Amino acid sequence: ACGSKEEAAPTLYDRLGKTEGIARIVDGLVANVGAETAVPNSVMLRSHKPMLDAVNGVNGQAPTDPTRLQRLRNNFVDQLGEATGGPLTYKGLSMLAAHRGMAVTPNEFSVWRQQLEGSLNSNNVSASDKAELYVIIDNMHDDVVGH
Numbered sequence: 587a588c589g590s591k592e593e594a595a596p597t598l599y600d601r602l603g604k605t606e607g608i609a610r611i612v613d614g615l616v617a618n619v620g621a622e623t624a625v626p627n628s629v630m631l632r633s634h635k636p637m638l639d640a641v642n643g644v645n646g647q648a649p650t651d652p653t654r655l656q657r658l659r660n661n662f663v664d665q666l667g668e669a670t671g672g673p674l675t676y677k678g679l680s681m682l683a684a685h686r687g688m689a690v691t692p693n694e695f696s697v698w699r700q701q702l703e704g705s706l707n708s709n710n711v712s713a714s715d716k717a718e719l720y721v722i723i724d725n726m727h728d729d730v731v732g733h
C-alpha cells in the first residue's frame with residue numbers, strides 16, 4: 587500500500603547497489619589508490635607507506651600486519667553503508683582519530699577523491715548519486731585533512 591515500507595523511496599545505499607555495490611566501489615577505490623602509490627612522484631605514497639609496509643613486509647621481511655588493508659576496506663564499506671542510509675554499522679575509528687598523525691594535505695585529499703571518482707565512474711554511478719555521496723565525503727574533509 588502507499589506509504590508501506592516496501593514502497594519507500596530507495597536510499598542512496600539502495601541506488602549504489604546495496605552492500606555489494608558499495609563493496610565494488612570501495613574495492614575500485616582501493617585498487618586506484620594502490621596504483622597511484624606505485625607511480626613515480628606518487629602523491630599518496632607518503633601517507634599510505636606505513637600501511638603498505640605492514641601489509642607487504644619490508645626488505646623481504648614477513649608482513650607485520652597482513653590484514654591491515656583488508657580491515658580498512660571492510661571498515662570503509664561499513665562506513666559508507668551506514669552513511670548512505672543502509673543497514674551497516676561502522677565500527678572503526680572516528681575520521682579524526684583514523685587520520686591523526688598523517689598530516690594529510692588538501693592536495694592529498696584531492697588526489698584521493700580523484701581515485702574515488704574513478705571508481706564511481708567505472709561502477710556507472712550516476713551524476714546525481716555521485717553528488718549525494720560527495721556531500722557525505724566532503725563533510726569529513728576537515729576531520730581527515732591537517733591533523
Ligand code: HEM
Pocket residue numbers: 630633634636637654655657658661662665677678679680684685690694695696698699723724726727730
Ligand atoms: C573523506 C575521505 C576519507 C574517508 C571517508 C576515509 C576513510 C577511512 C577509514 C574508514 C579508515 C579506517 C579507520 C579504521 O579502520 O578504524 C581510514 C584510514 C586511513 N586513511 Fe582514510 N579516508 C579518507 C581520506 C583519506 C585520505 C585523503 C588519505 C591519504 C591521502 C587517507 C589515508 C588513510 C590511511 C593511510 C589510513 C590508515 C590505514 C592504516 O594505517 O591502517 N584517507 N580512512
